[in-house]
Amino acid sequence: MIESKYFQIAVDAAKKGQATWTNPQVGAVIVKNQQVLAVGYHHQFGQRHAEIDALAQLADISQAKRATMYVTLEPCSHYGKTPPCAKRLAEVGIARVVIGQSDPNPLVSGKGIAILRAHGIQVDLLGETLGLNVAYNYFYQHQRPLVTLKYAMSLDGKINGAKKERTVLTQTAAQQDTQRLRQHQQVILVGEHTLSIDNPRLTVRTGSMVFPPIRAALVRHIDDVDRQSHLFDQSAPTWFFSETAASTKLPANIQAFVNPHWTPKAIVQKLADEGIQSLLVEGGSHLQADFIAAELVDDLVIYVAPMLLGGSGLPAVIGQSLTEQVGFEKPTISMLGPDIRISTRRV
Ligand code: AOF
Numbered sequence: 001m002i003e004s005k006y007f008q009i010a011v012d013a014a015k016k017g018q019a020t021w022t023n024p025q026v027g028a029v030i031v032k033n034q035q036v037l038a039v040g041y042h043h044q045f046g047q048r049h050a051e052i053d054a055l056a057q058l059a060d061i062s063q064a065k066r067a068t069m070y071v072t073l074e075p076c077s078h079y080g081k082t083p084p085c086a087k088r089l090a091e092v093g094i095a096r097v098v099i100g101q102s103d104p105n106p107l108v109s110g111k112g113i114a115i116l117r118a119h120g121i122q123v124d125l126l127g128e129t130l131g132l133n134v135a136y137n138y139f140y141q142h143q144r145p146l147v148t149l150k151y152a153m154s155l156d157g158k159i160n161g162a163k164k165e166r167t168v169l170t171q172t173a174a175q176q177d178t179q180r181l182r183q184h185q186q187v188i189l190v191g192e193h194t195l196s197i198d199n200p201r202l203t204v205r206t207g208s209m210v211f212p213p214i215r216a217a218l219v220r221h222i223d224d225v226d227r228q229s230h231l232f233d234q235s236a237p238t239w240f241f242s243e244t245a246a247s248t249k250l251p252a253n254i255q256a257f258v259n260p261h262w263t264p265k266a267i268v269q270k271l272a273d274e275g276i277q278s279l280l281v282e283g284g285s286h287l288q289a290d291f292i293a294a295e296l297v298d299d300l301v302i303y304v305a306p307m308l309l310g311g312s313g314l315p316a317v318i319g320q321s322l323t324e325q326v327g328f329e330k331p332t333i334s335m336l337g338p339d340i341r342i343s344t345r346r347v
């Protein structure tokens with residue numbers, strides 16, 4: 001069980017990396033004579049990898065000789081933004097490497113382990129992630145981002161009242177939870193109706209982020225979007241999926257992808273092409289229904305506010321009939337102040 005203790009330290013270190021963007025969160029621990037000599041992690045996209053960060057914490061590099069490294073992900077084998085870690089571990093004399101998971105990135109997968117073994121290093125693969133890099137792994141397994149659909153609704157399943165304006169449903173705790181959810185997404189998408197009615201900011205307001213999620217909206221004509229809307233405030237990179245091109249130059253940080261017939265599948269494919277590993281679909285009803293109908297929802301997060309809206313307000317998911325029921329796993333339920341949070345994953 002000593003092994004799992006050191007591995008847990010590496011996992012906890014990995015989670016400190018809050019700006020790794022599309023790179024994985026990785027942690028590494030160097031142990032010798034049952035003593036933890038160094039703990040490192042990948043701090044930020046483009047910066048040194050966890051293994052090198054751990055080596056840098058050693059008082060003297062000669063301490064690495066005959067030591068064991070516990071690392072959450074297979075050490076890399078490629079010359080990317082930094083030289084290959086597997087080679088460096090061999091150079092400094094690491095004797096054994098305990099690895100959480102092999103790297104699903106085809107650039108590295110299996111090759112890092114092969115380099116270590118070729119240098120006579122003992123390699124033990126735990127086959128365990130302890131919840132790290134869910135979207136990163138999903139992306140390389142399915143060649144598309146992991147899609148989470150999130151909405152808030154009343155007890156009668158509505159997202160707004162009869163009036164054509166934003167209805168406030170959930171209270172502070174649920175709103176803060178949404179901020180946390182957004183923080184771990186690479187792209188947040190809304191539909192045109194939500195854009196015009198809610199004028200959402202789609203930003204993370206829990207503190208400044210090096211790589212804030214990209215804000216995205218599906219619109220018919222980007223020229224028709226009010227330039228005063230929050231999405232044009234340049235506070236985060238913003239992508240429009242538009243049927244027509246912009247007739248005037250767009251401000252810095254704002255891009256339009258043009259396709260006369262955007263579908264959820266085409267959007268997800270475009271995001272995959274851009275290397276995006278996670279997508280949060282926020283609303284409204286039509287966009288949500290289209291993603292469900294296209295079978296492109298992997299995770300659901302639903303907030304239920306204890307109120308009835310009645311009348312002719314919009315339902316949370318509208319208008320799409322499904323050829324078959326879409327089943328989800330047994331949900332996890334918690335209370336956030338007066339609101340209920342339900343999360344579940346596609347079976
Ligand atoms: C990281 N941090 O601690 C480890 C990574 O673009 P590069 O050169 O930084 O390489 C990114 C790839 O390196 C990443 O997709 C993964 O395959 C491998 N390992 N990456 O960012 C790390 N160990």
Ligand code: ZN
Binds near residue numbers: 049051077085086
């Ligand atoms: Zn590396």
